[in-house]
Amino acid sequence: MPSLVFEKRLQRQGFKLIAGVDEAGRGPLAGPIVAAAVILPLSCRLPGLDDSKKLTPLQRERLFVEIKRQAIAIGLAAVGHRQIDKINIGRANLLVMELAVLKLKIKPEYLLLDGGRYRVALSLPQMGINGGDGRSTSIAAASVMAKVTRDRLMAEYHLRYPEYGFDRHKGYGTRRHLLALARCGPCPIHRRSFYPLSALP
Numbered sequence: 001m002p003s004l005v006f007e008k009r010l011q012r013q014g015f016k017l018i019a020g021v022d023e024a025g026r027g028p029l030a031g032p033i034v035a036a037a038v039i040l041p042l043s044c045r046l047p048g049l050d051d052s053k054k055l056t057p058l059q060r061e062r063l064f065v066e067i068k069r070q071a072i073a074i075g076l077a078a079v080g081h082r083q084i085d086k087i088n089i090g091r092a093n094l095l096v097m098e099l100a101v102l103k104l105k106i107k108p109e110y111l112l113l114d115g116g117r118y119r120v121a122l123s124l125p126q127m128g129i130n131g132g133d134g135r136s137t138s139i140a141a142a143s144v145m146a147k148v149t150r151d152r153l154m155a156e157y158h159l160r161y162p163e164y165g166f167d168r169h170k171g172y173g174t175r176r177h178l179l180a181l182a183r184c185g186p187c188p189i190h191r192r193s194f195y196p197l198s199a200l201p
Contacts, residue, residue: 001049001050001134002133002134002135002136003135003136003137004042004136004137004138005136006018006112006127006129006135006138007042007112007138008042010110011042015109017106017107017108018039018108018109018110018112018138019037019038019075019101019104019111019112019138019142020037020038020040020112020136020137020138020141020142021035021037021038021097021101021112021113021114021120021142022036022097022132022133022139022140022142022143022146023035023036023097023114023146024052024143024147024150024151025146025150025170025171027172028170028171028172028173029171029172029173029181029190029191029194030081030154030166030171030187030189030190030191031081031150031153031154031157031170031171032078032079032080032081032150032153033078033079033084034078034096034149034150035076035077035099035100035142035146036075036076036143036144036146036149037073037074037097037100037101037104037108037111038073038074038138038142039071039073039074039104039106039108040067040071040137040138041072044071046066046067046137046141048062049063049137049144051133051134051140052133052140052144052148053133053143053147054134055144060144060148060151061148063141063144064145064148067141067144068145071141072106073106075099075100075102075103075104076100076146076149077096077097077099077102078096078149078153079092081189083095084193085191085192085193089191089194094118094119094121097118097120098121100146102122108124109125110124110125110127111125111126111127112126112127112132112138113126113127113128113132113139114128114129114131114133114139114142115129115130116130151170154166154167154171155167157189161187161188161189163183164177164180164184164187165177165180171189178196181197185200186200
């Protein structure tokens with residue numbers, strides 16, 4: 001379960017405004033990648049918080065409201081399917097996290113990123129943590145904010161392209177999604193650089 005161990009350790013080193021950063025939507029065949037940066041007070045209480053992938057939609061929605069209520073600052077950003085195809089998903093992943101940090105109304109003093117290899121191109125001290133969304137409260141909060149925001153976007157896309165079932169699989173390559181692709185072909189929000197779309201003429 002996530003805790004404030006990393007944040008409290010950094011606070012003892014003199015850092016007060018620590019932002020957790022995470023993304024949602026790296027793997028889907030359609031839609032944007034979304035990232036969140038969240039600065040929490042170290043007095044925050046978020047019972048039930050965990051890596052967003054381990055939570056039910058109802059749990060995530062409840063935590064989304066609670067994180068918004070308690071957070072010092074939240075930054076949200078999205079990079080769309082066209083840019084993902086243009087620069088590749090790895091670069092889009094780093095870019096969207098950077099943009100989320102820049103959206104914070106209060107400048108953080110330190111960044112905690114989900115993923116040990118990740119560093120964003122900002123002149124801020126930062127640390128990547130493997131499995132960070134299950135270890136750091138700030139990163140877990142960012143994970144929830146990013147996931148709920150992206151899921152809501154995909155539900156809106158479902159209204160535009162109902163034949164694909166985006167409200168259920170959120171663009172991931174499920175059997176239902178692949179069958180819809182075979183039947184209907186790609187729609188405007190599909191990532192053409194992702195297989196099997198990249199194999200289409």
